[in-house]
Amino acid sequence: MRTARFIGDQVAGLLAFAVTATVFVLWLRYGFGAAGGPGPLFLWLSVGMNLLAWTLIGLVRLGDDSLRALARPSGGAAAAASRTGPGATGGGDGGAGGAAPLSLAVVIPAHNEEPVIDGAIASALRLFPRWDIYVVSDSSHDSTADIAAETGVNVLELLNNRGKAGALEAVIEEFDLTGTYDGVVILDADTELHAGYVEGVRAQLRDPAVAAVAGFVVAEWKPHERTVVGRLISAYRDRLYWMLQYLLRYGQTWRRTSVPFIVPGFASTYRSSALKKIDINPSGLVIEDFNMTFEVHRKRLGRISMHPGTKAYSQDPFTLADYVSQVRRWTLGFWQTVRRHGVWPGLFWFALFFYILEVVLVAVLLLAAVGFAVLLLLPDATGGLVLRWGVYEGGYDAVTAVLPLTAVAVGLFVPDYLLTCVLAAVRRRPGYLVYGLFFLPVRVIDAYLTLRTIPQAWTVGSNGRWTSPNRAAARL
Template sequence: MRTARFIGGLLTGLVALALAVAIFVYWFGFATDMAAASGLGALGYAFLWLSFGANLLLWTVIGLMRLGEDSVRAAVRPLGSGRRRAVGGKADDRVLVGAGTARAERGGDAAEGEFARAPAERPEVTGPAGAASLAVVIPAHDEEPVIGGAIASAMGLFDRWDIYVVSDSSGDSTAAIAAGTGVNVLELLTNRGKAGAIEAVLEEFALTDNYDGVLILDADTELDPGYVEGARRQLADPSVAAVAGFVVSEWKPRQRTFVGRMISAYRDRLYFMLQYLMRFGQTWSRTNTAFIVPGFASVYRSEALREIDVNPRGLVIEDFNMTFEVHHKRLGRVSMNPDTKAYSQDPFTFRDYYRQVSRWTLGFWQTVRRHRVWPSLFWVCLSLYILEVVLVSVVLLATAVVGLFVLAGTVGGEPFLSLPFFGETFTAVTAFLPLLAIAIGLFVPDYMLTCLMAAIRRRPSYLLYGLLFLPIRLVDAYLTLRMIPRAWTTESDGRWSSPDRVSGG
């Protein structure tokens, strides 16, 4: 069976790779002919920029330079830092749910429980001798279907007393499930949002005083077995303030509808390109310009985390802001390597995808608004990225609108063209951009990337789902532009509502 799967995967990869090469040859020849025929020179190559992006190409080159430097480096630095003890704290509108004990109650708006052990009896923070001691923080709001999987994943790599779940006013059994596993649980009685929940658990357990670093883990995320070793190896460099997790889309197609599988395949392609072709170069020690330490599974050194304003007013999400804080306050550099993998659950429905991307995009622009511009290489690179994202979004949407107009004229025929203004406009537009050029320019390069991902992942189904990736890109472009004015007019409280989840059985 394994041999059959290996051969099938290899054949899938070869077919997808051959298809990608064939598509590129066809597209490149078409773009060259178009540029020569129109007399517009480099305009025919604009679709290459739209599909791949100058930033992606630039950081891919820099990433290759980093790979070359890393390859010739043989020195391995010893891991550092000692062991410390974990203690508890006070509560206000919080409930300390004992590890495996029943919830205690008291009057008013708050309740206070106990740890599974008295503070004096709690064991020392664990880890290999000389390794950085890490606490695991899992903020959760109504995550009953998945919280058990995230905790089990963490317990496979950490002792239970080093795991801290903070239930942000959950209305389901999130806190009870967490308490039943024996980990530390803090339950908030008022919904503070993810950033507020992280802030509360850091304060309650004095985590930055008692650990060398804090791993923030989303409730729908499971850690790869090599995650902790990779994170500690990166933290051995004292210049590292944060270790960015390497996200991998959880691929469980049997649990998903067609739309859910399409979203997961699209995210897998997006994550691959952003991480291998962009962030790998941005997190080189010689550049240090990564603008996002993703909040799904990343580690912050405690010394840096104490200086970060985790929960400033007015932001809808926390991870962009925390990353900007690292750069703005010069707390150290962001590190990322593929050895800190974690598996994240993508949205199952288009509604949840739309809401998630809206939050992420709004959070990015709100963070830009909050921190503004300061002289740095970080902001030079960020400015180039912002400029390209905005321009690509505008051009992509405008080209799609022109394409729909040309399609309507082509399909509608004389009744459409006889309308005032439409006939002349159609003639002028098609002389410049015929329907075939628009279709090939928008679709072919995008689909070529999908073929490459199908070859890399050896998943032939990507060739089917990739046919519908372009509409998702258009949605992303629309939200990128839509959220810009909202970021300057909307004050968010950070409260969250969890999307549909499926237990990772």
């Protein structure tokens, strides 16, 4: 069975690589030749300069980390600390010189998470003692609190729905977690930790300058448990996470940069000394993780660290409606946080400015390209009737003279699909080659929500309360 699986993985990888190489060569010939050279524009729309710049910085970080690892002594207290298993004394950081390990509390805020809460707790129990795990049920109407109580972990039930940020604030204050522990791990109720998560956190918190450790999100891939739409969302998210973390955030969390825009709330760890100074639950924000990250940067509480070894698994939305709702919350939360904190001098805002600029420009141009495509398709769809309208005919002729429909279709779709082919080769999942055909429409949805939520950040009030999406009881 293992031999067959190995052969299957290799064949899948070779297939995806062959498709990638073929499509890339054909697109280069078209994009830089017959179409008059729009290739660079479309390539920018698909990849972006920020991704390229931070990828290069990430390569520098990779070399720097490798050299530091070679120079680091292999024996002594540091090696002993890295061998210390999570569990006793909170599974924390074994410091150098025989210092006591850092104690860690695990907080799991939950609201009506009956299908998945047991999986999250079981995952945490594999790495932490039960007395260091705290579940806060935020006015749940199902059996979330009862399931948590049966496991023997600490449970706090809130009568009023305060939202995730309010629940975090309540449980930290109720049990004085920042006064009792050296660090606090925050998990979503649908998160499961990789076996190496605590070891990865321990290694990063060994640096006293680190204020927070960002978890490395891995999208679940269980196609037999999802509908076609659910598989499409999961595959799309896998590509998105891979690009953002390996090509963007890895460079942003280098010790000489430390400018990530978010410590994802699904699995994050904060040093207690920094968490005490963070305003976790300010009014008017729909989500908390962007704000907590900006607080770390704004108050200069320390640097943010991330490493691919600190993995955790997250369950993505199962329906398009839940996906749209989640992305809207994320983008709205980002713009609300930008509004709340404003601009301040420093490397963080220097990087953030160019990121925002590119995100907005790409969203505008992507939606404009879709508009052009509709403009060019309408004559065929209406049998040429729209061309009898003089204004439309003039616009149609002007657009087709500069950017024919084939250029829009090929220029937008192929670079985007190439990224999917690369991931299919890396992941050895040939199914991505099929789902990737529909990723561009999902990107259009993301672009629309990005622009739609900008004015809402200044006009829509938010109380932070959550409505749980559809969950699957089957876990990773």
